Amino acid sequence: MRLAPSGVVAPLMLLCALGCIETRPREVHVCAASSLAQAMPELLTRTHTGATTAFGASGALARQIRLGAPCDVFISADARWAASLAEDGLTRGASVHIATNVVVVATPRDAPRPAALSDLQAPRYAHIAVAAPEAPLGEATRAALDNAHLLSVLKPHFVLASDANTTRMWLARGEANAGFVYATDVAQEPAIERAFDVPPDLYEALHVTAVVLRNARPEAEAMLGVLASQEARSVLRAHAFQVDGLVE
């Protein structure tokens, strides 16, 4: 039985071939950490800036850039990835700290909320979602709990996720009673509620950092200015990023 007459196959193959042809984007291409996925489109609209965007884990994006991905501007969730690229001479000019992401303790919506880190010792918080120590979120969580002398007490209750996305997802599905996520995660996920901010003096701040890449088009530098502008900052603030205290 002929399922795919040549009249169907040939046009399909042509379509696939066309899809593979790369056209150089005529706008600045921004590769940004996933935590900016909802803020960026609004930011670009409010500042009347044209740019194409791609989102992903900061580490994955950085690796793609090393292997030649056509990014003009890289925005990482914390400073170390941008610093790593700068160290290897893959960037152009200084990096700009455009916002700070805050670690919060969150719970599934309508679940009992703790008021402080010490409350997490209560039996009702039998399962606490925490990201792996390799992820910036996980590193910050552990540092905070360690400095609060609660790490060894709470460790047996950790449900360990590989990354921030998984942590957030488990919390949203009620697989954990409480968890450590980004403030921006709470803003993006209706099924979870913020309980309280983890005191910032307990962990090293997570600086959302933007940097222009070495082979970027000339217009790329202007994007840094846009990201540091007042309009951009008000959008970022609305999406739960911290923008107070940043240099002008």
Next chain:
Amino acid sequence: MRDRATRVDLHVDLPRVRIAFECDAPIIALRGPSGCGKTTILRGIAGIARAHGLIIIDGASMDLTLPPEARAIGYCPQDALLFPHLNVRENMAFGASSKVSIEEFVDTLALGSLLTRMPRSLSGGEQQRVALARALAREPRVLLLDEPFAAQHPEMRSQMIALIRRASQSRAVIMTSHDEANLKALDAFMVHVLHA
């Protein structure tokens, strides 16, 4: 005097073959052109082809609703079909009832030197003889042989004829063969199967 009355009126379902005959002989030979259904009839009696009708052998009726393993038959197929993962001795012993002695068959069929060999290293004729011994070892009431002489040397044939004749003293033998001379030597009752 043993009751050797045999009456067969068999319809095999797939492929469709019908056969009917009556006789008093211990050895019955099915004759006919290739493809007329002789093997199918043997498979029907063995129970591996579904069939209905009547089978009375040696005065005893055979229950055609029974699966092959419950019938007192021993089937020796045309292609020997030895178990490739078992050696000759293990093949022969496969269906053997408790302490039946396979030594008798070993000597008569000249299988002594082959006991530890694997089937794939045997010639067609040797495999055929092992298959015969394997069927006999089950001590069946009915022995079904499909072209048992086909691959044999003349020297072996007389041995086999003697063995089959001896076996037929205590059981019925239903066989197929193209070889007139051998069937005459066995004094077989000929049943001619015609292509329907």
Next chain:
Amino acid sequence: MGWLSELSEALLVSAGVASTALGLSAPFAIATGLALARLRGLQRAVAMGAVLVPMVLPPVVIGFGLLTALGRHGLFGGALDALGVQLAFSFAGAVAAASCVGFPLFALSAKSAFESVDPKLEEVARTLGASRWRVLRQVSLPLAFPALAGGATLFFARALGEFGATMIFAGDAPGRTRTLALATYAALQRPDGDADAVSFCVASLMLSMLAIALHLSLTRARHA
């Protein structure tokens, strides 16, 4: 924690998960393969479809599926809780994830294995007085064994490499559920983690080669 101890920890978890999953799944996969080989018509089509589902689903989706069925708020979560059984976020969960993704491979291999056994041999065995069960044990299984071993190796390799479903359903607890694949992912989240990631990959490769060597020795042709 030193790089070497991290490596050996992940190695043990991977090997442990894959082996446990294989041991638990083998009887079911072989039985399913046998059933698939014997079924005909509509029943066969439906059964094949059911077996193929985990093979066509992305592993992450399988992970979500497991969470939905067996998570704390899942369909059977309450029942499991009552029995005191914790599947999600545990070694058992990793075994479950590995089993789900490996099962179709093993079952389909088993189906081919049983189909490759000459049915005439099984018939002859029955004329020699062997019950269906004895035919299975003494004829079909021994003859199907090399291909079944092949299916087991496929299962093991797939289980070793399982990432998405494990990440979602079992979590990333070092020493308990952090397999070599998850350890590699974790290493890649650090700028300086490339070297570690490579060493985890090499370890995975060597474990796989061990499995292949075992497979080859098990399936050395013993008969024509």
